[in-house]
Amino acid sequence: MSSLAEKSAHSAANRPLSGEDRGRAAATIAAQLTFENLAREFDTTQALAGFDLDVKPAEIVCLLGPSGCGKSTLLRIAAGIEKPTGGRVLINGREVAGPSRFVAPEERSVGLMFQDFALFPHLTIVANVAFGLKALTKAAAHREALAALKRVGLAHLADEYPHILSGGQQQRVALARAIVPRPAVMLMDEPFSGLDVQLRDAMQEETLSLLREARATSVIVTHHPEEAMRIGDRIAVMRAGRLIQAGTAETLYHQPSDLFVARLFSEINELAYKVGASGVETPIGVLPAPGLNPGESATVCIRERGVVLSSGGEGIPGRVLDVKFLGDVSRLEVALEGFERPIKVRVGESEGWRSGAEVRATINPARVLVFPA
Numbered sequence: 001m002s003s004l005a006e007k008s009a010h011s012a013a014n015r016p017l018s019g020e021d022r023g024r025a026a027a028t029i030a031a032q033l034t035f036e037n038l039a040r041e042f043d044t045t046q047a048l049a050g051f052d053l054d055v056k057p058a059e060i061v062c063l064l065g066p067s068g069c070g071k072s073t074l075l076r077i078a079a080g081i082e083k084p085t086g087g088r089v090l091i092n093g094r095e096v097a098g099p100s101r102f103v104a105p106e107e108r109s110v111g112l113m114f115q116d117f118a119l120f121p122h123l124t125i126v127a128n129v130a131f132g133l134k135a136l137t138k139a140a141a142h143r144e145a146l147a148a149l150k151r152v153g154l155a156h157l158a159d160e161y162p163h164i165l166s167g168g169q170q171q172r173v174a175l176a177r178a179i180v181p182r183p184a185v186m187l188m189d190e191p192f193s194g195l196d197v198q199l200r201d202a203m204q205e206e207t208l209s210l211l212r213e214a215r216a217t218s219v220i221v222t223h224h225p226e227e228a229m230r231i232g233d234r235i236a237v238m239r240a241g242r243l244i245q246a247g248t249a250e251t252l253y254h255q256p257s258d259l260f261v262a263r264l265f266s267e268i269n270e271l272a273y274k275v276g277a278s279g280v281e282t283p284i285g286v287l288p289a290p291g292l293n294p295g296e297s298a299t300v301c302i303r304e305r306g307v308v309l310s311s312g313g314e315g316i317p318g319r320v321l322d323v324k325f326l327g328d329v330s331r332l333e334v335a336l337e338g339f340e341r342p343i344k345v346r347v348g349e350s351e352g353w354r355s356g357a358e359v360r361a362t363i364n365p366a367r368v369l370v371f372p373a
Helices: 003-013 071-079 125-130 138-151 167-179 197-214 225-231 249-254 259-265
Strands: 033-042 045-055 060-064 086-091 094-097 110-113 185-189 217-222 234-239 242-247 268-274 280-282 285-287 297-303 307-310 316-325 329-336 343-348 358-363 369-372
Touching (some): 060 225, 071 217, 138 167, 197 225, 225 259, 242 249, 259 268, 259 297
Parallel strands (some): 060 217, 060 234
Antiparallel strands (some): 086 094, 234 242, 307 358, 316 329, 316 358
């Protein structure tokens, strides 16, 4: 391929596809995926420690959590690449991994897309996509692979080799290869982590559209809360090999189960208090502290976006100490009467606050979170 033609192909393939540019994904029969008390140990390290989750047919669930919390291990066990130390994995109620049964990966109807895409450099792009279609004749596999490449907008590069592809194109080829066997369950391990910000947003939309069309039950690993909120029907938050909380983006944002989850989904001010006889006494009123006894320590969380500033009227008096420009928003540091240390506040950049400005702050107590310290 000439340099000019290659640049043109790259430009076309890195654009979001219009309805006329692409075919449609072949539909599959979605399966229910269940993890029951799943455990996995590596020598002295426990990667999974009693993980439970039920993923409904055709549901898209994002696994969210820090590095080393067990997300990738969970996918590898579901795909059959690793065996669990304890617990079970079930697909449509059938045990595929557990104490009494282990089903080979090729018999699970599970597709796995790796973080690094893992394309074979010595195979053409269409041969990469057709690689897993061993049950079909060569002609049928080629035909199915071409259809999948058309769906992701890369049919024109079918006979080229992976080394000419950009990052976004490699992601599309890997996605085509994963969906072409029409798996009942699709597992994706940080599929967008290697892409730049603008391309990542476009590929998230394309991938989501493809998964919806294919109707495959999907589990997607990510480190990014915003990505999880954008893609997932539900989000499963993991920490130290366990499920901490699972729910919709709205549930996890408004009703986080603990401080760890609250930190993931919003920027917060964390303030230390002692619980009194009637709750936690703060400058914005007495806050309920369910599950905490008088005298115990509590962390009061005020979202940076939950503080409303005005130049007069009602509210807690204060002064702007510092302003950081962050594009569409500004992050203010504000000294407020009654608080021992400054409060961080995020406001629209157009509000035009400056250091030294006198303000009044309104904080809705119903939007403040209280957790054990």
